Amino acid sequence: MNDNEETSSPEADELAQARAETAEFKDKYFRALAEMENARKRLQKEKQETSQYAIQNIVCEFLIPIDHFENALGFTDNMSEEVKHWALGFEMILTQLKDVLAANGIQPIEAQGKYFDPHLHEAVENVETNDIPADIVVEVFTRGYRMGERTIRPARVKVAKSIKNEGEKI
């Protein structure tokens, strides 16, 4: 109304200051509310992820004895018939363990003969060869696993590398 006059009097200054303060506090208040709301939403999301990761961490630890189990059975190929017969039974137990993983959405990662993909595989060793195209996985040391789209453990692999001809070296 009469803003110009108001600015000159001390009351008007006080009023203007009070208004500014109110506006500031209101702003802070709304920000605080919004922040709380956002934090709540994020917390919700995090909670979900936490339980997912928790499963993942436990599964990861179980994968190690499963590897060893698998590894152990791999050694029985050249053994006596009796040992092989035992191994067959253990093989069945291993299958059961893997079924439990599969039932919970945990799948082994295909690696042998595939192109090396650092999102799924971890290179432990190279083998220089011209018989196999470069970047092909020639051997799987330990199996990798994925849960949905997420790699919970990469496959540990040996990767083919082309033998460099002299010309390439400078």
Place this chain on the structure above:
Amino acid sequence: MNQPKKGRIIGIDLGTTNSCVSVMEGGTPVVIANAEGARTTPSVVAFKGAERLVGVPAKRQAVTNSENTIFSSKRFIGRKFDEVTEELKMVPYKVKKSENGNAVFEVNGKTYTPEEIAAFILIKMKETAEAYLGEPVTEAVITVPAYFNDSQRQSTKDAGRIAGLDVKRIIPEPTAAALAYGLDKEHNDKKIAVFDLGGGTFDISVLEIGDGVFEVLATNGDTHLGGDDYDNAILKWLLETFQQEQGIDLRNDKMALQRLRDAAEKAKIELSGTTSTEINQPFITMDASGPKHLSITLTRAKLEALTDGLTDRTREPCLKAMKDAGVTPDQISDILLVGGMTRMPSVQEMVKKIFGKEGHKGVNPDEVVAIGAAIQGGVLSGTVKDVLLLDVIPLTLGIETMGGVMTPLVERNTTIPTQKKQIFSTAADNQPAVTIRVLQGERKMANDNREIGRFDLSDIPPAPRGSPQIEVAFDIDADGILHVSAKDISSGKEQRIKIDSRSGLDENDIKRMMRDAEQHAEDDKKRKEEVEIKNEADAISFRASKALSEYKDKIPVDIASNIQSKIDALKKALEGNDFDRIKSTKAELETAMQQIGESMSKAGPQAAGSSTQSQEQPYAQAHNDMADNPENIEDAEVEIIDDNKQ
């Protein structure tokens, strides 16, 4: 003064081996996990054809693509080619001299500057933050080692710009650590040391802090000492032990080596929590005689013996840094531990040996630098200042209730301003006044806590014990001033006092009180339980006496006299401190009391059972756990303190 708010400023710890990003959220720094779910990201960038990989995938393919995988690029940033000749020997990728003499990388015939490589890592950190926050991020605080010169700092800043980040500030890593520990709030000048033993480098810095200003007095370190060296020491020992026992050298078996390397790191981490660990690797290899297993016990003592030489290498740099700063160990008030390796007990022991005191280890040492950077970001964007208004109360506040028990109303660490209300009642018939003793502390018994105020609410109209409703309200405003009021609901009479709940307490007092509470937790619990037993017993004998007098005519004489004798027995028991006796006499009285109900229900249907019921309530609920919900009003009893006893 109210500038238009911009987005958040993230804090990035751009490390030699790993990087970490954090942001202030609701007043506290949050470390953000990357797309792979990890809270730190390897500082590795790889080029594979046209594809660029950053972080974990880059690290995974390093073996098969070593000449195109750049790690430790931080060692080259802002430096001339001639300065890095030593570093060159340690990396499998090509480093060459640019036209202006700087060190640059050559990958697939293309040249990348260390700034560009750092930018790729920063972009990954920025994307990590954006995915979490759900909004674009354009501003950051980035940390650098304290010894970085102007050229290295400028290059780091340039890296930020290439990554699309406006770098609001470059801060030294030890300063960030000090911020994360809240040392900027200290008003007195003091000197601190930051001991940073990470994956690949060791840095020691001596800082002077005063009124939020940090000055790095001296730095020293070992550019090639870190967790990997410790892993390798364990690995070497495993290989040697296995060779001795089985006569097989596993050094050329890449797969076995990889398994042992993982096992070594796992054992190292485990031995920070336990004193002995089992390293089991069944079927590690095979020879003509059959499969071979590795099963070795590694004790903490053995680990320390194996890595003694490594830990010892931290000593000289620390002594030199103190000498350069012109300080003696006793002048250093705090030592902050940074880097994952500082979790190792022998490293912490070394710190104690060098500085004569324990290092601080409250904040995750892998994340502390990023957290400090986020706090600096928060300060710059103004969010931290806003949030500082929201303080917490350092110790629990409550009142004394029957039997000298401390009944908490506002738990410690509650964010203020806050308000809590609870209904209490009287402990005796026709009790004219209650004394409200306001207490502060974590102990279960009132007298072990600090009394910060006391007042009486008098002129309570005569009423049976337990029936007056006295509402006690604690209201703490944003300045930490506590307003305590007590109101008799039926008469409307009210008394109140105002107390500065923070006055007279400094940090040490608070710590001491917390410690006391921990030490006495068991004793306190027992004493509180004893009081509760006594209170219950007292309530039952009171109720029994009352029932006897009220229903005198309706209760058969033999039952009445039986009950009276039980009451007397209980009262006698209550004079002493034999709690088994109190419990048993109390149980006997309770059994005898049931006879009242039985005989009266025989006498008439409008039995007095309801009366006993309603009496029971205040007592029963008095022992409920006090809920957080301020609206959850509960009954409990206020102890009356006899004026003439005081």
